Amino acid sequence: MKNLLLPLMLAALLTGCVGRPDNIVPVTNFNTTKYLGKWYEIARLDHSFERGLSHVTADYSLRQDGGLKVVNRGYKDADAVWKESEGKAYFVDKPDEGFLKVSFFGPFYGSYIVFDLDQQDYSYSMISGPDKSYFWLLSRTPTMDPALQKRLIDKAQGLGFDTSKLIVVNQN
Numbered sequence: 179m180k181n182l183l184l185p186l187m188l189a190a191l192l193t194g195c196v197g198r199p200d201n202i203v204p205v206t207n208f209n210t211t212k213y214l215g216k217w218y219e220i221a222r223l224d225h226s227f228e229r230g231l232s233h234v235t236a237d238y239s240l241r242q243d244g245g246l247k248v249v250n251r252g253y254k255d256a257d258a259v260w261k262e263s264e265g266k267a268y269f270v271d272k273p274d275e276g277f278l279k280v281s282f283f284g285p286f287y288g289s290y291i292v293f294d295l296d297q298q299d300y301s302y303s304m305i306s307g308p309d310k311s312y313f314w315l316l317s318r319t320p321t322m323d324p325a326l327q328k329r330l331i332d333k334a335q336g337l338g339f340d341t342s343k344l345i346v347v348n349q350n
Contacts, residue, residue, distance in 0.1 A: 195308040196270055196279040196289045201337055202306045204277035205295045210246070212300040213292075214238050217316040219252075219347045220302075220327060223339070225312070227263075227282075230256050232348040236316065241266060248280060288312075294333065304330055306339075313339045320349035 198204075219234035228234065231252030239247045248265040265282035267290055269275065276292030289312075294304035302322065305314040315322075315330055335341040 196287055197308045198277070198289065198291060199306055199308070199310045199338070202291055202293050202310075204275050205292050205297065206275055207297060208274050208276040208292065208295070209300070210240075210273060213303075214240065214246075215318075217303065217318060218320045218349055219314060220317050220322050220349075221313075221315040221331065221344045221346050223311060223313045223343055224345055228252065230254055231261060234347050238267075244268075246278070248282075250282075293337075294330065302326065302330065304334060310337075310339050313341075313344075 215238065217236045217238070219236065222228060222234075232255055234250065234252035237249045237251070239249075241247050246267040248267050249262060250265070251260060251262045253259075254261050263282050265280055267278045267280040270277045270279050270289075276295065278290040278292075279287035280290040281287045289306070289308040291306040292303055293306055294302075296302045299318075301318050303316045305316065306312055313334060315327070315334070331341050331344065
């Protein structure tokens with residue numbers, strides 16, 4: 179039994195957390211080609227890996243192995259330096275469903291769930307992680323129409339994200 183338990187624990191650790199929060203459903207008819215390119219972070223919930231960053235962007239491109247290359251970049255105001263992190267992402271189920279697993283740290287993956295998306299122009303996207311403490315509102319432009327931003331944040335709140343703790347990202 180001991181010999182079986184260790185490999186199972188190691189496998190669970192290496193696969194990371196690629197679950198989905200309750201009532202968060204990935205978009206369907208996801209078009210990877212349209213999603214590629216630069217996105218600006220409009221708002222996020224706080225996490226240590228982005229703490230103190232402004233001017234945050236995410237740039238997605240294709241990898242030769244069929245996954246996506248993810249380059250996150252932001253300005254660390256306190257240190258007056260740019261920070262950049264490169265990761266990789268792969269679809270969890272189907273390539274036309276906005277449910278990916280992303281890794282910035284070796285074999286450890288976390289959920290990247292596109293649960294709302296302007297499916298015509300791909301001008302905005304809302305992302306969840308493996309639980310509702312992870313939330314990002316992204317846009318193709320550094321600013322977003324205030325009415326649209328409010329509507330999307332209200333939707334996120336209705337789905338259970340604590341939008342009272344949102345950080346609105348300085349993109350100026």
